[in-house]
Amino acid sequence: MARYRTGLNYAYLSEDAKRVVRRALLKAVAIPGFQVPFSGREMPMPYGWGTGGVQVTASLIGPGDVLKVIDQGADDTTNAVSIRDFLAKTAFCRVTEETGEATIIQTRHRIPETPLKEGQIMVYQVPIPDPLRFLEPKLEENRALHALREYGILYVKLYEDVTRHGEIAQSYDYPAMVNRRYAMSPSPIPRFDNPKLRLSPALHLFGAGREKRVYAVPPHCEVESLAFSDYPFRAGESGHRCELCGDGESFLDEMVVDDAGGRVFVCSDSAHCRRRRESLQGAELPRAEKEEK
Amino acid sequence: MTEEPLLEAKGLHFSYGSHKALEGVSLELYPGEILGVVGESGSGKSTLLNVLRGEARPSAGEVYYRDKAGERLNVFAISEGRRRKLARTELGFARQRPEEGLRMKVSGGGNIAERLFAAGERSYGVAREKAKEWLGKVEIPLSRLDDPPTQYSGGMRERLQLARNLATYPRLVLLDEPTGGLDASVQARVLDLILSLAKEFGLAGVLVTHDLRVARLLTERIMVMKGGAVVESGLTDRVLDDPRESYTQLLVSSTLGDA
Amino acid sequence: MYVAVKGGEKAIKSAHALLSEARRGPLDIPEISQGQIRHQLGLAVERVMAEGSLYAPKLAALAVKQARGDLVEAIFLLRATRGTFPTWGYSEPLDSSAARAKRRISGTWKDLPGGQILGATFDYSHRLLDFELGDVARHSRPLGEAEEARGEGPRVPGEREPGQAREREPGETGAQEPGETGPSLEALPRAARILLGEGLLETESDDGETPGDLTRRTYPFPYSRELRLQSLARADEGFLLSLAYSTQRGFGSTHPFVAELRIGTVKVEFWAPELGFPVTVAEMEITECETVNQFRGNGGRPRFTRGYGLVMGDNERKALALAMVERALRAPEYEEGVKGPAQDEEFVLSHGDNVEAYGFVSHVKLPHYVDFQAELSLLRSLRENPGGTGDGFGEEGDGDGAL
Numbered sequence: 032m033a034r035y036r037t038g039l040n041y042a043y044l045s046e047d048a049k050r051v052v053r054r055a056l057l058k059a060v061a062i063p064g065f066q067v068p069f070s071g072r073e074m075p076m077p078y079g080w081g082t083g084g085v086q087v088t089a090s091l092i093g094p095g096d097v098l099k100v101i102d103q104g105a106d107d108t109t110n111a112v113s114i115r116d117f118l119a120k121t122a123f124c125r126v127t128e129e130t131g132e133a134t135i136i137q138t139r140h141r142i143p144e145t146p147l148k149e150g151q152i153m154v155y156q157v158p159i160p161d162p163l164r165f166l167e168p169k170l171e172e173n174r175a176l177h178a179l180r181e182y183g184i185l186y187v188k189l190y191e192d193v194t195r196h197g198e199i200a201q202s203y204d205y206p207a208m209v210n211r212r213y214a215m216s217p218s219p220i221p222r223f224d225n226p227k228l229r230l231s232p233a234l235h236l237f238g239a240g241r242e243k244r245v246y247a248v249p250p251h252c253e254v255e256s257l258a259f260s261d262y263p264f265r266a267g268e269s270g271h272r273c274e275l276c277g278d279g280e281s282f283l284d285e286m287v288v289d290d291a292g293g294r295v296f297v298c299s300d301s302a303h304c305r306r307r308r309e310s311l312q313g314a315e316l317p318r319a320e321k322e323e324k
Numbered sequence: 325m326t327e328e329p330l331l332e333a334k335g336l337h338f339s340y341g342s343h344k345a346l347e348g349v350s351l352e353l354y355p356g357e358i359l360g361v362v363g364e365s366g367s368g369k370s371t372l373l374n375v376l377r378g379e380a381r382p383s384a385g386e387v388y389y390r391d392k393a394g395e396r397l398n399v400f401a402i403s404e405g406r407r408r409k410l411a412r413t414e415l416g417f418a419r420q421r422p423e424e425g426l427r428m429k430v431s432g433g434g435n436i437a438e439r440l441f442a443a444g445e446r447s448y449g450v451a452r453e454k455a456k457e458w459l460g461k462v463e464i465p466l467s468r469l470d471d472p473p474t475q476y477s478g479g480m481r482e483r484l485q486l487a488r489n490l491a492t493y494p495r496l497v498l499l500d501e502p503t504g505g506l507d508a509s510v511q512a513r514v515l516d517l518i519l520s521l522a523k524e525f526g527l528a529g530v531l532v533t534h535d536l537r538v539a540r541l542l543t544e545r546i547m548v549m550k551g552g553a554v555v556e557s558g559l560t561d562r563v564l565d566d567p568r569e570s571y572t573q574l575l576v577s578s579t580l581g582d583a
Numbered sequence: 584m585y586v587a588v589k590g591g592e593k594a595i596k597s598a599h600a601l602l603s604e605a606r607r608g609p610l611d612i613p614e615i616s617q618g619q620i621r622h623q624l625g626l627a628v629e630r631v632m633a634e635g636s637l638y639a640p641k642l643a644a645l646a647v648k649q650a651r652g653d654l655v656e657a658i659f660l661l662r663a664t665r666g667t668f669p670t671w672g673y674s675e676p677l678d679s680s681a682a683r684a685k686r687r688i689s690g691t692w693k694d695l696p697g698g699q700i701l702g703a704t705f706d707y708s709h710r711l712l713d714f715e716l717g718d719v720a721r722h723s724r725p726l727g728e729a730e731e732a733r734g735e736g737p738r739v740p741g742e743r744e745p746g747q748a749r750e751r752e753p754g755e756t757g758a759q760e761p762g763e764t765g766p767s768l769e770a771l772p773r774a775a776r777i778l779l780g781e782g783l784l785e786t787e788s789d790d791g792e793t794p795g796d797l798t799r800r801t802y803p804f805p806y807s808r809e810l811r812l813q814s815l816a817r818a819d820e821g822f823l824l825s826l827a828y829s830t831q832r833g834f835g836s837t838h839p840f841v842a843e844l845r846i847g848t849v850k851v852e853f854w855a856p857e858l859g860f861p862v863t864v865a866e867m868e869i870t871e872c873e874t875v876n877q878f879r880g881n882g883g884r885p886r887f888t889r890g891y892g893l894v895m896g897d898n899e900r901k902a903l904a905l906a907m908v909e910r911a912l913r914a915p916e917y918e919e920g921v922k923g924p925a926q927d928e929e930f931v932l933s934h935g936d937n938v939e940a941y942g943f944v945s946h947v948k949l950p951h952y953v954d955f956q957a958e959l960s961l962l963r964s965l966r967e968n969p970g971g972t973g974d975g976f977g978e979e980g981d982g983d984g985a986l
Contacts, residue, residue: 039667045667045668045669047670068801070799073659073665075663077945078946079942079945079946080942080949102950107592108950109591110949112591112592116592116595141953158943158946170929170933171803171929175408178405181408184441186441186446187430187434187437187441189448190433190438190441191430191431191434194452194470195470196965197965198964202957202960202961204954219953219954221954221957222957243801259447260447260448261447267957267960269960282953284952284953285956299952
């Protein structure tokens with residue numbers, strides 16, 4: 032493991048830096064979906080690797096917290112391990128893989144399958160916070176569009192999708208309206224996870240380190256995925272079952288298992304999968320794969 | 325005229341640094357009327373349009389617009405949000421270069437639909453039907469509905485720009501050299517189309533052009549501008565047939581020639 | 584068995600061990616010291632300090648060593664270190680006119696008050712590999728030559744004699760202290776002053792505003808000039824160099840002349856409220872470049888415009904590029920129209936930071952199983968429903984392409 036310089040502040044960030052982030056977070060919670068600028072610092076991990084999420088977590092965490100870190104839904108992916116290790120070493124907190132046990136869950140690209148509870152905080156690592164960025168790259172203009180709630184351009188993208196593909200061809204980072212006011216990027220989670228944000232009892236905080244923005248979905252907040260009245264939002268399902276636990280309703284990763292293109296599917300949420308397997312031990316596993324198409 | 329004016333400008337001044345682009349320009353525009361603004365390039369015509377559409381704030385003077393509800397609004401005193409909303413619902417603006425007024429990577433249909441979405445439409449089916457309808461009105465073949473404007477000819481781009489602007493049935497259109505880059509026969513078709521659409525929907529318009537023939541064809545009244553000021557105005561036929569100011573005479577003889 | 588494709592603690596631990604071995608290299612070769620890096624690879628250290636936004640030669644040398652000579656990685660290390668430092672306050676504005684110069688040249692005048700000082704430059708060295716330099720045991724620099732050069736200075740016409748008294752400008756202070764290695768820059772009036780006197784150059788004035796601090800706050804575009812200069816000062820040298828080059832090739836040309844380029848050591852003063860006067864807390868080297876650019880005349884008599892670049896440390900390639908790009912970014916101010924990428928403020932300032940760029944570009948190495956899986960399922964479903972004329976991946980997230 033990396034050797035840490037002694038004399039670092041608790042949870043790495045200076046108390047000053049934490050206060051800056053907390054102030055921004057308070058504002059973000061007060062204005063759901065609104066991107067609040069904050070003066071991010073360089074972190075000891077590269078931009079794009081979770082600096083926004085780490086700054087949010089570091090400014091909230093205390094010794095009594097229980098931390099879970101996932102990347103792609105799994106607790107054991109390298110970057111999740113690296114971030115968890117960093118936070119555990121600098122914040123001296125307990126870590127867990129159990130979603131239900133965690134008080135803070137930092138994530139990249141997934142929301143856990145286990146339903147979140149009141150009092151839990153989800154912290155998302157965000158690459159590009161603005162859902163308008165790829166439609167209109169100028170920050171100056173985007174600020175005006177958000178301020179005036181001019182979101183017609185988002186529907187043009189959907190229109191083009193339906194015209195070209197017969198459906199809305201956005202499989203992840205699917206934009207949503209928060210509290211019927213601000214269009215928000217939910218970070219690159221699969222659209223499968225979007226419904227989990229709606230009226231969630233947990234607090235959801237989004238940190239974009241390189242872009243220096245934070246935003247939030249407070250508990251029990253309306254989050255509506257963008258769609259047409261005649262082409263409603265579909266979360267989508269995989270049509271497969273997990274090879275390991277047999278779940279047919281969780282988000283599945285596809286694994287190539289041989290040179291002949293053979294594939295199996297397993298839960299992307301590794302903690303969820305393990306718990307199911309443990310509870311099913313002894314019992315007959317539901318038959319995996321090749322059931323439908 | 326017993327009606328109230330739709331658009332009024334009073335004593336507009338505007339400068340770029342020390343260059344004075346507008347010096348005390350006033351005008352009134354009534355519903356259903358098309359006003360021509362003619363002059364050489366650099367005379368302040370395009371600046372005037374930018375001020376009228378609420379994009380450039382004048383250093384002095386006011387612009388009033390009477391909205392659908394009949395309220396007379398000081399365009400630069402209302403909030404930016406309200407001004408932008410008017411701009412995307414009640415106002416149409418056709419740029420000199422249609423490429424700047426269109427989304428070149430988005431299909432023709434999507435370009436028209438954007439205006440509808442901006443005005444609150446949330447049904448794909450409705451937006452698509454209206455896009456088709458407007459494509460028909462501006463005489464673009466339906467088979468081109470899903471092609472991007474990059475694959476359109478210059479004349480088609482002009483017409484798509486018109487369709488995109490008219491899709492929300494604006495009450496006022498501002499046209500900046502709408503046929504500037506087109507050859508003569510295409511120009512005639514586009515002009516014809518503008519005229520018939522204006523009649524059909526009772527549009528009022530301000531048309532900026534350096535081409536007096538275009539002004540004669542489309543407008544009832546014209547203003548002649550020079551160095552940021554209005555030198556002469558009146559009924560189009562009167563001004564062009566019997567120009568009083570020497571500058572207008574020069575302009576008429578040099579552009580209309582022996583026509 | 585499937586969990587194996589996802590890495591883990593052990594893999595990371597092994598990676599660190601291998602990295603540490605690779606950094607040290609073969610054990611029969613002596614380990615390089617911080618001092619050797621600092622003094623013998625000085626320009627690498629200077630660049631790391633400039634882009635790392637931290638003037639700390641020892642730390643920068645350590646960063647170069649830790650990064651195995653990867654300067655962008657070293658810059659990143661220094662920035663991250665800087666991020667842990669509290670802000671105590673801001674120094675007084677640097678007074679480059681009270682600095683000790685080791686180099687000062689002007690491209691606009693053959694001869695100017697104070698003369699030209701070539702200093703240690705690559706400019707006139709023939710780029711031939713010096714094989715003698717490769718033989719560490721035999722090579723040592725000829726003693727006395729550099730001392731002599733410094734004493735006399737490489738003479739160019741018009742330069743004053745060493746030790747020659749100069750006329751003091753009204754209001755100037757600070758005599759040269761004994762033991763200083765170069766003439767004070769104060770002895771060298773700014774080249775721009777010559778044009779200013781004639782009214783040929785646009786004047787600059789202090790607007791009295793307190794400068795912002797990009798490292799402690801975020802600001803919306805457009806930036807004020809001082810924020811722009813801050814952002815450029817820590818921007819990637821290669822990025823600025825290429826942008827400056829692009830303006831010369833017509834993508835927003837500004838016709839620059841180098842009025843002056845100077846490298847010297849300045850005092851950093853801190854105003855301590857307890858004392859009621861500024862105290863010198865450090866000395867640092869800076870490179871400063873002023874360009875004189877194409878004139879403009881609308882509304883008034885024509886005048887030259889100017890660009891400015893200030894970089895920490897000895898880094899004249901960057902200072903020069905910076906001044907050119909800075910001037911290019913003033914295009915809207917002069918109503919020149921934004922025609923080239925170097926004139927587009929949001930483009931230049933959003934993409935020049937190599938720590939940001941390095942991180943975000945390299946993050947595509949991270950697993951994207953979930954997004955890819957979502958995209959895969961979508962693509963399959965689209966292929967099952969013919970009628971689409973679709974192409975490409977989704978345009979959001981990590982994709983590109985504004986509508």
